[in-house]
Amino acid sequence: MSPTLAAPLTPFADALPVPQRLVAARQDGELSVPIRAGMHRFHRDLPESAIWGYGGTVPGPTIEAERGHPITVVWRNELDSALPVVVTTAPAAADASGVPVQCVPGLSGGTPDQNAAALAGHTVVHLHGGLVPAAYDGWAENLFAPGQDAAFCYPMAQRAALLWYHDHVMGVTRFGVYAGLAGLWIIRDQRERELGLPEGPPFEVPLLIQDRNFGLDGSGRLTGQLVHKTDPEVMEAFPPFTVVNGKVWPVAEVQPTTYRFRVLNGSNARTYRLVLLRDGAPELHRITQIGTDHGLLRAPASLPQDGLLLASAERADLLADFSGLAPGSELTLVNTAAAPFDGTPFPAASAPGAADPGGMLPYPHVMGFRVVEGPVTRRTIPGALATDYRSPAPGALASAPRRTIVLVERELDGEPNMLTMRELVIAGDDHTGPVVTVTDDGQTTRYRTAAAHFEDATTFFPVLDRDEVWQLINLTGDTHPIHVHLDPFQILSRRPIRYQIPDHGIEDRALTAAITLEPDDDLGHTIDDNERGLKDTIRVNPSEIVEIAVRFTTYSGRYMYHCHILEHEDRDMMRPFVTMPAELMPFMA
Numbered sequence: 001m002s003p004t005l006a007a008p009l010t011p012f013a014d015a016l017p018v019p020q021r022l023v024a025a026r027q028d029g030e031l032s033v034p035i036r037a038g039m040h041r042f043h044r045d046l047p048e049s050a051i052w053g054y055g056g057t058v059p060g061p062t063i064e065a066e067r068g069h070p071i072t073v074v075w076r077n078e079l080d081s082a083l084p085v086v087v088t089t090a091p092a093a094a095d096a097s098g099v100p101v102q103c104v105p106g107l108s109g110g111t112p113d114q115n116a117a118a119l120a121g122h123t124v125v126h127l128h129g130g131l132v133p134a135a136y137d138g139w140a141e142n143l144f145a146p147g148q149d150a151a152f153c154y155p156m157a158q159r160a161a162l163l164w165y166h167d168h169v170m171g172v173t174r175f176g177v178y179a180g181l182a183g184l185w186i187i188r189d190q191r192e193r194e195l196g197l198p199e200g201p202p203f204e205v206p207l208l209i210q211d212r213n214f215g216l217d218g219s220g221r222l223t224g225q226l227v228h229k230t231d232p233e234v235m236e237a238f239p240p241f242t243v244v245n246g247k248v249w250p251v252a253e254v255q256p257t258t259y260r261f262r263v264l265n266g267s268n269a270r271t272y273r274l275v276l277l278r279d280g281a282p283e284l285h286r287i288t289q290i291g292t293d294h295g296l297l298r299a300p301a302s303l304p305q306d307g308l309l310l311a312s313a314e315r316a317d318l319l320a321d322f323s324g325l326a327p328g329s330e331l332t333l334v335n336t337a338a339a340p341f342d343g344t345p346f347p348a349a350s351a352p353g354a355a356d357p358g359g360m361l362p363y364p365h366v367m368g369f370r371v372v373e374g375p376v377t378r379r380t381i382p383g384a385l386a387t388d389y390r391s392p393a394p395g396a397l398a399s400a401p402r403r404t405i406v407l408v409e410r411e412l413d414g415e416p417n418m419l420t421m422r423e424l425v426i427a428g429d430d431h432t433g434p435v436v437t438v439t440d441d442g443q444t445t446r447y448r449t450a451a452a453h454f455e456d457a458t459t460f461f462p463v464l465d466r467d468e469v470w471q472l473i474n475l476t477g478d479t480h481p482i483h484v485h486l487d488p489f490q491i492l493s494r495r496p497i498r499y500q501i502p503d504h505g506i507e508d509r510a511l512t513a514a515i516t517l518e519p520d521d522d523l524g525h526t527i528d529d530n531e532r533g534l535k536d537t538i539r540v541n542p543s544e545i546v547e548i549a550v551r552f553t554t555y556s557g558r559y560m561y562h563c564h565i566l567e568h569e570d571r572d573m574m575r576p577f578v579t580m581p582a583e584l585m586p587f588m589a
């Protein structure tokens with residue numbers, strides 16, 4: 001049993017901020033966004049923090065675009081300070097009283113990482129969820145130094161959705177985003193207007209959820225210093241303070257009516273399972289999900305009964321009904337997902353007792369809602385939302401090319417583990433090296449590893465306008481949110497697996513494993529209704545194979561797919577792919 005921790009900051013003290021809106025139409029689609037060092041106050045009772053931010057703010061401005069109206073953004077790198085984050089690995093995973101060091105502020109005996117302290121502001125911006133030519137996708141190695149501008153063109157030829165833009169620098173994305181380099185981007189279209197959905201303030205409210213930690217001064221008081229702390233056993237940072245739109249545990253005043261919340265998990269690593277509570281009881285029925293990563297679902301979905309799961313980079317478009325609540329009513333949104341997240345269920349009814357320092361969830365609060373006077377209205381939610389996509393029919397993709405990707409964690413002596421994605425190809429009869437076997441319904445396929453690290457040769461060359469099936473197989477103990485750049489995809493299946501890896505089976509560039517697809521196990525492996533939409537990030541739980549239907553339609557070029565746990569993507573859980581027009585394929589060497 002872990003001890004309960006007293007929160008060193010008062011929850012629900014700060015009003016929920018709404019990021020500044022940058023409506024592209026008001027500037028003829030020509031935007032200019034400085035990337036600057038600045039100061040930001042994360043909580044009423046904290047000193048100001050040094051940050052890096054788009055527009056010098058945390059979060060950056062919310063860019064609002066219209067489908068079919070291209071935007072040019074000149075990203076002006078004006079960073080003139082070193083990384084405003086102290087990066088450290090504490091020498092022990094827990095303190096003297098057994099509390100994980102990641103649950104408490106300060107460095108916990110760690111020394112500041114000098115390489116991180118020397119980072120001087122090279123940057124590149126990626127629009128997550130954007131259908132964007134490769135030249136403007138923010139390739140992680142194409143960096144802009146302080147003083148250099150990047151004029152990126154965004155066609156906006158895509159359906160309405162909540163996207164986000166963030167730093168994507170090779171190897172250090174986790175520090176740039178943590179320093180504050182993230183902002184929301186909303187695309188609007190006619191279909192959403194036909195449905196009469198709330199658009200703009202006050203009834204459409206974006207919620208960018210992140211977690212942060214801070215330093216301590218000599219007398220044990222919180223400073224505003226941003227601290228990215230890991231420990232010898234956990235390579236991801238799971239900071240204790242939940243920040244929404246830049247404030248720790250804020251509170252929003254709401255009228256007794258329907259609100260539209262555009263929610264993004266912008267945390268480095270933490271998965272949230274959100275439950276709305278009133279008087280200690282879950283009120284999930286107040287929330288209906290109408291959209292996911294790439295916009296509207298075909299039909300409204302109730303939240304999963306345990307709560308709304310959002311791994312890093314996943315989005316949810318929610319309608320929340322506060323009608324029928326008297327002025328003065330208070331609700332809280334809490335997180336019940338322990339970290340690192342591995343898919344373990346947690347009943348919503350137990351949410352009031354979700355605090356679990358041992359699971360790196362010392363303070364489950366996310367934010368509060370306080371109902372104020374206002375006209376009581378209740379919005380009816382249309383039964384049909386999106387009409388512009390269909391779910392792939394079972395069997396329709398039976399002959400589509402398949403690509404197999406295995407997620408593995410390689411333990412190293414004296415340094416943190418490496419998480420990698422192994423791209424497999426069918427092993428020829430003459431192949432004598434290590435193999436991965438995959439057995440499904442009695443049929444066994446032998447694979448060999450074709451690529452293991454980001455800089456290995458590209459093996460994925462998807463042809464434009466052709467369906468593919470990607471199989472993601474998780475042989476690690478944690479859930480990984482896998483993000484594919486460019487077009488959205490749809491989930492086809494999520495099934496349990498059983499696997500064996502012999503001693504030393506995970507080598508630098510080879511893998512030996514025997515994987516068997518199981519008809520069932522006791523973990524569920526269900527696809528939630530809210531995952532049956534157009535996704536760009538999908539959770540792959542431990543001992544699970546997820547199949548997704550992928551089809552690239554727009555641009556040829558070099559893109560990437562990766563785990564969106566930033567500590568994983570930075571440490572090699574990322575791979576390139578190159579989309580090609582069909583007629584060029586015969587000329588590829």
Ligand SMILES: [Cu+2]
Pocket residue numbers: 419479480481563564565568569573
């Ligand atoms: Cu991962």
